[in-house]
Amino acid sequence: MDVLINVLGGVALLLWGIRMVRTGFTRSYGAAMRRVIGLSGKNRVTAFGAGLIISTILQSSTASAMVASSFVRQGLLGGAVALAVMLGADVGTTVVVQIVAFDIGWLSPLLLAAGVCLFLSSEKSRRKNLGRIAIGLGLVLLAMKLIVLASVPLRETATLSLLLQPLYKEPLLALLIMAALTWLSHSSVAMVLVVMSLASAQVLSFQFALVLVLGINCGAGLPAAALTFRAPAAVRRLTFGNLAMRATGAIAALPLVPYVVPYLGMFSDGAAHSLAVFHSGFNIALSILFIPVLGLVASVMSKMITEGPESNDPGMPRYLDYDVIETPAVAISCAEREALRMGDEVNRMLRLTQEVFRKDDDDLRKQIERSDDLIDRLHEAIKLYLTALSREELDAQESTRCVEILSFTTNLEHIGDIVDKNLMDLAARKIKKQVSFSAEGVEEIETFHTRILANLDLAISTFMSGNLDLARNLLREKSTIRDLERRFTDNHFVRIGEGRPESILTSALHLDILRDLKRINSHVTSVAYPILERAGELAESRLVTAETQPVGPLSPVRDGQRR
Numbered sequence: 001m002d003v004l005i006n007v008l009g010g011v012a013l014l015l016w017g018i019r020m021v022r023t024g025f026t027r028s029y030g031a032a033m034r035r036v037i038g039l040s041g042k043n044r045v046t047a048f049g050a051g052l053i054i055s056t057i058l059q060s061s062t063a064s065a066m067v068a069s070s071f072v073r074q075g076l077l078g079g080a081v082a083l084a085v086m087l088g089a090d091v092g093t094t095v096v097v098q099i100v101a102f103d104i105g106w107l108s109p110l111l112l113a114a115g116v117c118l119f120l121s122s123e124k125s126r127r128k129n130l131g132r133i134a135i136g137l138g139l140v141l142l143a144m145k146l147i148v149l150a151s152v153p154l155r156e157t158a159t160l161s162l163l164l165q166p167l168y169k170e171p172l173l174a175l176l177i178m179a180a181l182t183w184l185s186h187s188s189v190a191m192v193l194v195v196m197s198l199a200s201a202q203v204l205s206f207q208f209a210l211v212l213v214l215g216i217n218c219g220a221g222l223p224a225a226a227l228t229f230r231a232p233a234a235v236r237r238l239t240f241g242n243l244a245m246r247a248t249g250a251i252a253a254l255p256l257v258p259y260v261v262p263y264l265g266m267f268s269d270g271a272a273h274s275l276a277v278f279h280s281g282f283n284i285a286l287s288i289l290f291i292p293v294l295g296l297v298a299s300v301m302s303k304m305i306t307e308g309p310e311s312n313d314p315g316m317p318r319y320l321d322y323d324v325i326e327t328p329a330v331a332i333s334c335a336e337r338e339a340l341r342m343g344d345e346v347n348r349m350l351r352l353t354q355e356v357f358r359k360d361d362d363d364l365r366k367q368i369e370r371s372d373d374l375i376d377r378l379h380e381a382i383k384l385y386l387t388a389l390s391r392e393e394l395d396a397q398e399s400t401r402c403v404e405i406l407s408f409t410t411n412l413e414h415i416g417d418i419v420d421k422n423l424m425d426l427a428a429r430k431i432k433k434q435v436s437f438s439a440e441g442v443e444e445i446e447t448f449h450t451r452i453l454a455n456l457d458l459a460i461s462t463f464m465s466g467n468l469d470l471a472r473n474l475l476r477e478k479s480t481i482r483d484l485e486r487r488f489t490d491n492h493f494v495r496i497g498e499g500r501p502e503s504i505l506t507s508a509l510h511l512d513i514l515r516d517l518k519r520i521n522s523h524v525t526s527v528a529y530p531i532l533e534r535a536g537e538l539a540e541s542r543l544v545t546a547e548t549q550p551v552g553p554l555s556p557v558r559d560g561q562r563r
Contacts, residue, residue, distance in 0.1 A: 320335065
């Protein structure tokens with residue numbers, strides 16, 4: 001029992017070490033890795049190379065699959081190219097196995113010491129994550145030692161031999177069991193290292209260990225397939241296609257294992273290194289075999305996995321991918337895209353408002369009121385997504401961007417409420433009373449409305465780009481809109497003074513519409529404040545100071561002081 005507990009403890013430490021390495025890399029270089037995959041969509045060779053690079057860094061084909069899936073979900077990768085990324089990722093996961101196969105256990109204390117020093121001596125996120133990577137590598141090497149030492153007594157245990165004897169005679173069953181264990185562990189790298197450790201301790205026969213490595217390669221595709229089981233068809237074609245290629249290759253290679261054993265000693269020294277060579281060789285051979293026929297594989301998967309009935313619920317988020325939440329740079333990009341979609345919905349809602357007042361269309365008015373429910377649901381989904389993201393370890397820039405996204409979407413939600421609860425209420429009153437604005441009043445309201453729609457477009461561009469010049473222009477528009485509202489209000493009172501009956505009958509409606517549109521513009525222009533504040537271009541207070549305050553209760557406000 002003590003032996004089993006020690007082996008399990010070593011396996012747990014190994015899994016944790018690999019997770020620390022992966023987490024450190026994704027938090028430090030998540031955006032760069034995303035760019036690599038984004039630039040790889042030209043052909044299968046570049047896609048294979050991108051997958052190889054990403055998975056070499058992450059040492060997790062599942063993590064690589066989740067990053068690739070986010071691109072597939074957004075329509076940026078697809079078909080044979082996406083499958084080529086996965087083949088490259090499969091090869092990339094074998095790199096650390098090759099490194100650990102050499103006798104470098106002496107590096108473990110050095111890596112642990114260096115990692116702890118880096119992690120504790122710096123407040124910078126990048127340096128702390130490099131420390132996390134070093135600690136993770138140190139733990140992997142230490143876990144390998146512990147597993148080997150703990151499993152030595154198993155070599156002479158008759159019980160283990162009795163348990164393994166049936167599996168020696170049923171290699172396919174052994175392969176399937178190992179595939180299931182790999183699925184449960186969510187780490188093919190860790191499972192290969194465990195098999196290497198047990199083979200080095202002579203607990204497992206070498207040929208049987210090769211069978212288990214094939215089982216690990218088969219099971220390595222299961223976690224990604226399980227995680228995307230309810231994903232769109234395009235994503236499932238990627239993960240299930242990769243699983244199908246792995247399973248086909250593993251089962252086809254199973255009868256060849258006895259013939260491979262004599263040749264492995266020619267390329268390696270010792271059981272551990274021979275298993276590492278076999279593991280890498282299998283994945284390289286799989287890539288060579290399937291890359292030329294990936295178009296056929298993609299076609300077969302398209303026929304097997306068809307698009308289900310699409311959800312007719314527009315309030316469901318499209319871009320909030322929880323599978324990439326551990327990669328903040330990627331997750332923030334997902335939140336930005338959903339916020340952009342929310343901005344487009346608000347823009348459409350505000351644009352249709354103009355049609356309601358122009359045509360007195362009560363059906364369109366009700367449609368706009370229902371649109372506000374969609375806006376509210378998207379805002380709630382983005383808020384929950386950013387809350388989940390905030391539980392990850394974010395650097396200062398990522399935290400700031402999360403706040404900006406939340407602020408932007410909150411302002412969009414307020415705009416939706418003003419349109420729904422204020423402007424549509426005014427439209428209902430106008431339709432019910434069957435009144436019309438004067439020709440001049442209609443022109444002024446539509447000019448005001450069009451100007452605010454243009455400001456909303458400018459705000460969305462400013463939010464996405466963070467451009468300082470756009471932010472300056474947006475804030476200038478706040479003063480312009482305020483002056484325009486004052487001028488149109490004065491014009492309206494002039495028409496009332498002239499006794500224009502249509503102006504008198506619609507006075508309350510006219511002024512309330514101008515006021516609510518001005519309130520919408522205030523929410524629109526708020527996008528500029530964080531950008532201008534970072535650039536140091538916002539004053540601390542708008543109040544006129546005592547030194548510049550004119551003397552006398554009736555002194556006029558100076559030019560430029562009115563806010």
